[in-house]
Amino acid sequence: MTTPAPDASKPRIGGEVRGLVYRAGGANRIDGIDLALPKSSLTVVLGPNGAGKSLLLRLMHGLLEPAAGEILWDGKRLDERMRVRQAMVFQRPVLLRRSVGANIRFVLRLRGKATLEAVDSLLAEVGLEQLADQPARQLSGGEQQRLALARALALKPAVLFMDEPTASLDPAATASIESIVKRAHERGAKVIFVTHDLGQARRLADDIVFLNRGRLVEHTPAERFFDQPDSRQARQYLSGKLILD
Amino acid sequence: MQDFGEAFRLAFQLVLTADPDLLEIIVLSLRVSLTAVAFSCLIGLPLGAALAIARFPGRPALIILLNALMGLPPVVVGLLIYLMLSNAGPLGWFQLLYTPTAMIIAQTVLITPIVAALCREVVEQLYSEYAEQFRSLCMTRRQAMSALLWDARYSLLTVGLAGFGRAVAEVGAVIIVGGNIDHLTRVMTTAIALETSKGNLALALALGLVLLTIALSVNAAVMMLRMTASRYAYA
Ligand SMILES: Nc1ncnc2c1ncn2[C@@H]1O[C@H](COP(=O)(O)OP(=O)(O)O)[C@@H](O)[C@H]1O
Ligand SMILES: [Mg+2]
Numbered sequence: 001m002t003t004p005a006p007d008a009s010k011p012r013i014g015g016e017v018r019g020l021v022y023r024a025g026g027a028n029r030i031d032g033i034d035l036a037l038p039k040s041s042l043t044v045v046l047g048p049n050g051a052g053k054s055l056l057l058r059l060m061h062g063l064l065e066p067a068a069g070e071i072l073w074d075g076k077r078l079d080e081r082m083r084v085r086q087a088m089v090f091q092r093p094v095l096l097r098r099s100v101g102a103n104i105r106f107v108l109r110l111r112g113k114a115t116l117e118a119v120d121s122l123l124a125e126v127g128l129e130q131l132a133d134q135p136a137r138q139l140s141g142g143e144q145q146r147l148a149l150a151r152a153l154a155l156k157p158a159v160l161f162m163d164e165p166t167a168s169l170d171p172a173a174t175a176s177i178e179s180i181v182k183r184a185h186e187r188g189a190k191v192i193f194v195t196h197d198l199g200q201a202r203r204l205a206d207d208i209v210f211l212n213r214g215r216l217v218e219h220t221p222a223e224r225f226f227d228q229p230d231s232r233q234a235r236q237y238l239s240g241k242l243i244l245d
Numbered sequence: 246m247q248d249f250g251e252a253f254r255l256a257f258q259l260v261l262t263a264d265p266d267l268l269e270i271i272v273l274s275l276r277v278s279l280t281a282v283a284f285s286c287l288i289g290l291p292l293g294a295a296l297a298i299a300r301f302p303g304r305p306a307l308i309i310l311l312n313a314l315m316g317l318p319p320v321v322v323g324l325l326i327y328l329m330l331s332n333a334g335p336l337g338w339f340q341l342l343y344t345p346t347a348m349i350i351a352q353t354v355l356i357t358p359i360v361a362a363l364c365r366e367v368v369e370q371l372y373s374e375y376a377e378q379f380r381s382l383c384m385t386r387r388q389a390m391s392a393l394l395w396d397a398r399y400s401l402l403t404v405g406l407a408g409f410g411r412a413v414a415e416v417g418a419v420i421i422v423g424g425n426i427d428h429l430t431r432v433m434t435t436a437i438a439l440e441t442s443k444g445n446l447a448l449a450l451a452l453g454l455v456l457l458t459i460a461l462s463v464n465a466a467v468m469m470l471r472m473t474a475s476r477y478a479y480a
Contacts, residue, residue: 084383087381137477
């Protein structure tokens with residue numbers, strides 16, 4: 001497996017949100033979140049279903065417009081120039097109706113750097129080099145998600161958003177995704193990984209952002225979060241209880 | 246009164262012996278309609294795709310208009326193009342009336358709305374799936390449009406076939422602007438209309454058989470495209 005050299009030209013980027021509010025269906029679905037994500041960490045966003053994890057990710061990536069508040073990356077307001085340095089993998093991969101290789105070439109061409117070697121090394125990175133000529137949408141769920149991840153990595157993102165990418169995958173596929181994400185993080189990408197799988201959070205996280213009902217409950221280093229979380233809600237969540245408030 | 250059985254026998258004979266007059270009519274029909282479809286796709290596909298992803302105030306009205314234009318009566322199109330191309334008309338100077346070019350223009354006007362409207366529907370459906378990913382990739386409208394057109398290629402081929410089916414079978418527009426002139430602008434549908442009224446049922450029937458075969462082939466092609474597309478999960 002070829003592993004591209006660390007991308008030293010691309011220092012990590014830290015993110016910050018201030019007073020973030022997002023309204024939908026007559027309610028604040030994101031309800032005044034203040035958060036500062038350090039540059040160097042792999043951040044895992046945890047919380048029960050409907051907590052607002054996906055909304056937070058979409059807002060931070062500029063896919064949604066907040067009703068109030070600010071989103072800063074590297075101290076600057078989120079704009080298109082920052083957005084091209086970010087990539088996102090969705091819970092359900094959206095693949096083009098083309099071959100596996102063509103899906104990668106497509107994004108490389110968008111950024112004006114499609115070369116055969118680039119396609120090959122990206123596919124090798126996620127272990128799909130044998131399947132380059134297959135129609136992408138015929139792949140298994142795990143392979144599709146790996147392709148989506150390879151496509152995101154093709155953008156050489158400074159920030160990589162992952163929204164429950166393994167929610168419907170088997171353990172082997174999950175392990176493969178996790179190790180690719182860890183490598184990307186080691187090579188310098190700021191990773192923000194949403195999950196509601198506690199085991200996955202333990203395996204990946206440097207710091208945990210814990211959301212409940214559109215609010216930030218706590219943002220703590222992973223060790224402390226799992227040993228002695230600050231909040232009652234996190235304790236309930238960790239002990240497998242439903243959080244009813 | 247001609248014997249129908251005899252007419253059928255003669256019709257099959259014309260088809261099977263590849264009668265030169267028959268062939269000439271078929272070839273012209275195909276040339277006119279295929280050219281019209283090509284132009285319609287050239288105009289209608291980008292138009293439909295643009296309408297599918299653009300958001301502007303008059304958009305719903307435009308979509309309703311386009312859908313309404315799908316049902317344009319061919320004779321009305323024929324009449325309008327006739328007025329444009331006749332000597333007194335704005336394009337009379339080109340002397341196109343009663344030429345195959347006039348017929349191509351009329352059929353292009355007739356089926357461009359069909360291609361555009363169906364394309365809009367297909368692409369909009371696809372875009373609802375791709376939109377967020379495209380936004381994440383910071384794609385421009387132009388990039389999105391061409392990517393969508395390519396990914397919808399199988400559906401759009403069937404759109405083109407639908408346009409062709411409509412063009413090759415219509416009679417109202419081509420008879421007005423083409424005039425059904427022997428060896429010049431006589432196509433299958435106009436020939437059937439004329440020969441039937443003259444009582445020459447054999448030629449009319451032979452052309453009818455060919456038209457039916459074309460209609461069947463178009464539908465078979467659409468079916469095969471759908472199957473191919475779903476086999477590769479490209480549908
Ligand atoms: N467009 C919308 N209209 C109404 N409610 C929405 C909309 N988008 C999200 N929500 C609601 O906001 C809450 C948070 O959603 P989401 O961020 O997807 O949760 P999760 O933490 O499971 O990813 C959910 O209760 C969801 O139903
Ligand atoms: Mg979610």
